Amino acid sequence: MSSDPLFGWDLTFKTVEKDIKQKPDVIVAFIHWNLIKRGFRSIGIGDESTLTGDESRSELLPTGWNNNDNYTLRYLFEEKLFILHGLITNGNLIVNLMRSVDLAVSNTAVTIEETVNQTSGSIDKLLPNYKEFMHNIKRDLIDTIIDKPTSSAQTQTAASTSTTSRNSNDDPLRVMPTPMPGVVPDNHNLWDLPPNLRNVGRSDLDPFAPPGGGMIFNPFTPRRDIENPGLGIPGGLPRGAVPPGARFDPFGPPGVGPLPGRRPPPPDADHFPPPGDDMFM
Template identity: 50%
Template structure:
């Protein structure tokens, strides 16, 4: 037997006469491990008040396995701990409660796979006893006794660390979006005299930008790209339309091709006037003498 199991034989011999089932063997093992860490058993039950008159013992109290569930009280430096064991379908779950702040830990074991015999040396009772003791230390005692609590933050950090070497999908880049709105403060390489509003490649850019000014897929004959000068106002009518009918900067679909339309070219009598809009088609039956 390994030297780190010192004292196990004595504890087991004192409890052997009471052992009647495999779960009892695990309770005795946890009891020994608590004693090894400086705990003393102060009785059975779940009373959360530790009296000064209660004296700790290294032996299990009378009737420790008389019930279907286990409830043992332990003290360490005048702090009370309660060990509970509940049997489920083929498993047993142990909880260790630190009464001072109600911190609790737990560990579970598959009974038949863990305990093979009810008597004999520890290697025959629990062949994997080293793994069982490791789990008892890590999951049952450390979280409430040494302050090594496993919080959600710690678990998340451990999960992220374990995934650090996993391949990750390429991150989305703004420049890869075919429908992106180009940034207005970026020089595309046309030099310091580049005019973003006169860029021939910018046709339709404003349709992707809800905050753009004018432009879009609708051609503006009077804009900076069209090269057509806004006709002079005649009688307060800009370009033959009522004033205010086209808000400043609005997207505007002209009624005709650039350079042709109302107010363009000489009118009757040699002065500029309002010629018919060539886009206007005559009504059906225009040449019908009966219309």
């Protein structure tokens, strides 16, 4: 008997057949039967979202279930309250199933005239496409909300997962260690020693080590401008260092001539007396 997908439908419909007033009633009765098959139990009508604990559970539709323009039915499943809402609009029946503990909602929409052929008779005459309709009820209305955990369960599961499976490397507050000096950037292990530890700091011991190592400045490196070496170097000062007409003794030892192919240094002005001064007379 249990292998028959329609087992129990005839009995359910017989209990409400005298109450059927319109085609949407057939749809709601069929949805109710699908809920009962999945373990839901009816506890009355209305949209009260609290439980008193003494609700009477039943497999039958409650008295007055289709007395209003819209449908509001209350169910219990796994000790949780569910409220079924049915709204008729523009030839459609919009059905929502809400879990009151966290307001999770599943829904389905049914075109009334395409779904219900007549309001009495066998299932084939009532709902010609009942197999597809059963599939949609199971997929969209029931399984969607049953398989969805409550918000409290989601929070506890997420907290447990993050506590047990978090890796210290995934911690966003973890401070990454500073790589050791001299480590090759391409080396994935930043804590490995340099490949040749003996060469670390060697350039600081050789003032003329290429490319210009050490702490002593070499003015005669290939990159140095010998023609204009700068302050304190034989050959003169940079252009503009001595104002025009000023008396100035060039730096460097006397008698040092210009380098081959270079212009001569400026003349020594000591052989001219200073203007208005006869101390050299």
